[in-house]
Amino acid sequence: MSQSVLQILTAHLGAAFAELDLPKDYGRVSVSDKTSPFQCNGALAAAKLAKKAPRDIAAQVVEQLESNKDIISADIAGPGFINLVPSEELLTKRAGELLADERVGACVAEITEKIVIDFGGPNVAKPMHVGHLRSSVIGDCLQRLLRFRGHDVISDIHLGDWGLQMGHLITELEDEQPDLPYFDGDVTDSYPEKSPVSIDDLARLYPQASGKAKDDPDRMARSRKATSELQAGREGYKALLEHFIQVSIAALKKDFSALGVHFDLWKGEAAVDPLIPDMIEQFKKDGHTELSDGALIIRVAEDSDKKDLPPLILISGAGAALYATTDLATIKDRRENLNPDTILYVVDFGQSSHFEQVYRAADKTGLFPREKLEHIKFGTVNGKDGKRFRTRAGGVMRLSDLLSQARDAATKRLDEAGLAQDMGAEERTEIARKVGLAAIKFSDLQNVRTTNYIFDLERFTAFEGKTGPYLLYAAVRIKSLLRKAQAAGVNPGAITPTHKAEQRLVLALDSFNRALATAEAKRMPHILCEHVYTLAQAFSKFYADCPVLQDGVPDETKSSRLALAALTLKQLEIGLELLGIETPERM
RNA sequence: GCACCCGUAGCUCAGCUGGAUAGAGCGCUGCCCUCCGAAGGCAGAGGUCGCGCGUUCGAAUCGCGCCGGGUGCACCA
Structure with missing residues (x-):
C-alpha cells in the first residue's frame, strides 16, 4: 500500500x-x-x-x-x-488510491504472529453478568483486529470449571439431593445421561454454598475435600463435573451468540488437569520447586522488585492444584498443541500480580518466554458511587437483562421516530437488536481499557452523540444515498476533494491505517473507536455541507461525492465490524 | 504498611514518543428540515488539567513529594 x-x-x-x-x-x-x-x-x-x-x-x-x-x-x-x-492534487491522488484499495488503506502488520487470545473466562456456576462484558467485548475486538492485521489468531474462552467452586457445587448438590448415584462411592459407572441440574440450579447452588462456607469452617472443609477428591479422580464427581460443564456451555453459547462473540476453543481449566502431574514432576526434577508450610511452591521474587511478590503455589497444603497451577498447565497445553508466538490474557487488572507470578514461573521453568505473555488488563465496571457495579437489589446485573433493556430502548426509539412503519416485525426486531448491541459495545469499548469506568444504564443505551447508534446512523444514511443514486442512474467516479468538508473527510479516511496500527500495538480498542467516530463526524459534516444528488449539482461533482460517500461507508463498515458491531440496512 | 492504576468542563470521558488560545459527548442557551434520513448540522456559555517542587526554550503529558479514589498483597478463582 x-x-x-x-x-x-x-x-x-x-x-x-x-x-x-x-x-x-x-x-x-x-x-x-x-x-x-x-x-x-x-x-x-x-x-x-x-x-x-x-x-x-x-x-x-x-x-x-x-x-x-x-x-x-x-x-x-x-x-x-x-x-x-x-495540496488538492495530493488529496485527489490519495483519495484515488484509497478508492482502489479493497481494505481502504488498511495494511497488514509487518510482522505477523500466531497469537492465542484468552478472554471471556466465565465460570461454569455463575451466569454472565455485566462484569463479563468488558473481557468479552474487548477480547472479541482484539481478535477481530489482530486477524485483520494478518495474525493467526486462536481465541479460547478458558472456562472456570475447576477448583474449589466445583467442590462447592458438588457438596451443595449432595445436600439437596443425597440420593443421586454420583455420591455413592460404590457406583463407579453407568451414571444417568441427563444432567441432574439446570443452569438455574447451578446459579443458585454456588452462591448458596460459598455463602455458607464463608463463616462455617466445617462446610468449607467439605468443599475442599470434595475438590481434592474430584482432582484425585473420583468417578461420580467427574461425571457430575461433566454435566456441570455441558449445562454451562449450552447456556454460555446462547449468551455469547447474543453478544455476537465467537471463540475458536471452548476449553477450560479442567481440560488441562491431566497435564499437571507430569508438569510438576518436570519442575521438581529441574529444581524449580520447594516445599514451604506444606505447600509446593515456585519462588518468583526478584531482587529488582519494589515489592515482595509472594511465591506461586503449585500444590496447596491440602494437596489441591490451584488457579496458578492450571494456568501453567494451560500454557503447556497451548505450547504443545498450538505453539503460539504470543498469548494474550484479557482479564481485569485485579489479577495483575497473579499473572506476574504465572508469567515469571513460566519463564523460569522454560515453559514460555515472559515477554510473549501479555496481560491485557482492564478496569472494573463501577456504579455511580465509584464502587463495583451492583443493581439496586444489591446483586449484579445479568448480561441478558442488559441486552434486552438496550433492545427495548432501541425499539422505543424506533417507534418514537415514526421510522420503520413500513417494515415487517421481523426487520424491526432485528434493527432494534443491532442498535441496542451497538450502543452497549461502543460505550464499553470507547473507554480506555486500563481505567475503571462508571456504568450508567441510561448512557449505555443512549442513541445520540458519541454512541454506537450515531455510527450506524451515518452508515445507514450512506446506504440510503447509494440506493437513491442507483435509482437515479448516478454512478460513482473519481474523487476530487475541493470543498473543505470533502478534504476533511479524505484526511479522516487516510488516517485509518495509523489508527489500526496503534490500536494493535497498544491492544487498545478505544483508539479504533476514536477513529471510527471521527470518520462518522467528518461524514456528517460533509453530508450537511455537500449536496450529492440534488438538482443543480454538476454531474462530475455528483459522481465524486457519491464515490466519497461509498468509500466512507466501506471503511466505516470495516471499522464497525472490527469493533464487533453489525450495521443494518436502515434504521 | 508495601505495590500497581487513576485524579482534565456541572456529569461521563479523549488528549498519540512534551509543543501554539487543553478537546469530545451529555446537560444548558440560541439557530438550521418547501432541499439526499434532524438518531443530524452550526454557534455560544463552561476548565487554577488534584496540590507543590523540579527538568525544559516549552509540561495535562517527564521526575520527585504530598492529598484523594480504586485494586492487589501465600494455600479462593
Missing part, C-alpha cells in the same frame, strides 16, 4: 531538514487541530543542536518546500511551528 498524506509530508519535511544538515527525524509531521490540518514542530527541537533561532530554521525549511507540489502552504507561526496544508 502506498503512503498516507501524513507519511508523505513527513518524508518531505525530513528531506528539508536533511538539506540543512539536520537529522531528518525533526521532520516528523503531526496532525493539528489548529488552523491547518498538519504541523511540524521540528524547528523548535532542532534549535539547540543547530545553535540557531527556531524561527530561522523554520524559515529555511519552508524555503525548501516552496516548489513542492504536495504542499500548498507552509506557514511559520508562533515560536517556529510550521503549519502545513496539503
Whole structure:
C-alpha cells in the first residue's frame, strides 16, 4: 500500500531538514487541530543542536518546500511551528488510491504472529453478568483486529470449571439431593445421561454454598475435600463435573451468540488437569520447586522488585492444584498443541500480580518466554458511587437483562421516530437488536481499557452523540444515498476533494491505517473507536455541507461525492465490524 | 504498611514518543428540515488539567513529594 498524506509530508519535511544538515527525524509531521490540518514542530527541537533561532530554521525549511507540489502552504507561526496544508492534487491522488484499495488503506502488520487470545473466562456456576462484558467485548475486538492485521489468531474462552467452586457445587448438590448415584462411592459407572441440574440450579447452588462456607469452617472443609477428591479422580464427581460443564456451555453459547462473540476453543481449566502431574514432576526434577508450610511452591521474587511478590503455589497444603497451577498447565497445553508466538490474557487488572507470578514461573521453568505473555488488563465496571457495579437489589446485573433493556430502548426509539412503519416485525426486531448491541459495545469499548469506568444504564443505551447508534446512523444514511443514486442512474467516479468538508473527510479516511496500527500495538480498542467516530463526524459534516444528488449539482461533482460517500461507508463498515458491531440496512 | 492504576468542563470521558488560545459527548442557551434520513448540522456559555517542587526554550503529558479514589498483597478463582 502506498503512503498516507501524513507519511508523505513527513518524508518531505525530513528531506528539508536533511538539506540543512539536520537529522531528518525533526521532520516528523503531526496532525493539528489548529488552523491547518498538519504541523511540524521540528524547528523548535532542532534549535539547540543547530545553535540557531527556531524561527530561522523554520524559515529555511519552508524555503525548501516552496516548489513542492504536495504542499500548498507552509506557514511559520508562533515560536517556529510550521503549519502545513496539503495540496488538492495530493488529496485527489490519495483519495484515488484509497478508492482502489479493497481494505481502504488498511495494511497488514509487518510482522505477523500466531497469537492465542484468552478472554471471556466465565465460570461454569455463575451466569454472565455485566462484569463479563468488558473481557468479552474487548477480547472479541482484539481478535477481530489482530486477524485483520494478518495474525493467526486462536481465541479460547478458558472456562472456570475447576477448583474449589466445583467442590462447592458438588457438596451443595449432595445436600439437596443425597440420593443421586454420583455420591455413592460404590457406583463407579453407568451414571444417568441427563444432567441432574439446570443452569438455574447451578446459579443458585454456588452462591448458596460459598455463602455458607464463608463463616462455617466445617462446610468449607467439605468443599475442599470434595475438590481434592474430584482432582484425585473420583468417578461420580467427574461425571457430575461433566454435566456441570455441558449445562454451562449450552447456556454460555446462547449468551455469547447474543453478544455476537465467537471463540475458536471452548476449553477450560479442567481440560488441562491431566497435564499437571507430569508438569510438576518436570519442575521438581529441574529444581524449580520447594516445599514451604506444606505447600509446593515456585519462588518468583526478584531482587529488582519494589515489592515482595509472594511465591506461586503449585500444590496447596491440602494437596489441591490451584488457579496458578492450571494456568501453567494451560500454557503447556497451548505450547504443545498450538505453539503460539504470543498469548494474550484479557482479564481485569485485579489479577495483575497473579499473572506476574504465572508469567515469571513460566519463564523460569522454560515453559514460555515472559515477554510473549501479555496481560491485557482492564478496569472494573463501577456504579455511580465509584464502587463495583451492583443493581439496586444489591446483586449484579445479568448480561441478558442488559441486552434486552438496550433492545427495548432501541425499539422505543424506533417507534418514537415514526421510522420503520413500513417494515415487517421481523426487520424491526432485528434493527432494534443491532442498535441496542451497538450502543452497549461502543460505550464499553470507547473507554480506555486500563481505567475503571462508571456504568450508567441510561448512557449505555443512549442513541445520540458519541454512541454506537450515531455510527450506524451515518452508515445507514450512506446506504440510503447509494440506493437513491442507483435509482437515479448516478454512478460513482473519481474523487476530487475541493470543498473543505470533502478534504476533511479524505484526511479522516487516510488516517485509518495509523489508527489500526496503534490500536494493535497498544491492544487498545478505544483508539479504533476514536477513529471510527471521527470518520462518522467528518461524514456528517460533509453530508450537511455537500449536496450529492440534488438538482443543480454538476454531474462530475455528483459522481465524486457519491464515490466519497461509498468509500466512507466501506471503511466505516470495516471499522464497525472490527469493533464487533453489525450495521443494518436502515434504521 | 508495601505495590500497581487513576485524579482534565456541572456529569461521563479523549488528549498519540512534551509543543501554539487543553478537546469530545451529555446537560444548558440560541439557530438550521418547501432541499439526499434532524438518531443530524452550526454557534455560544463552561476548565487554577488534584496540590507543590523540579527538568525544559516549552509540561495535562517527564521526575520527585504530598492529598484523594480504586485494586492487589501465600494455600479462593
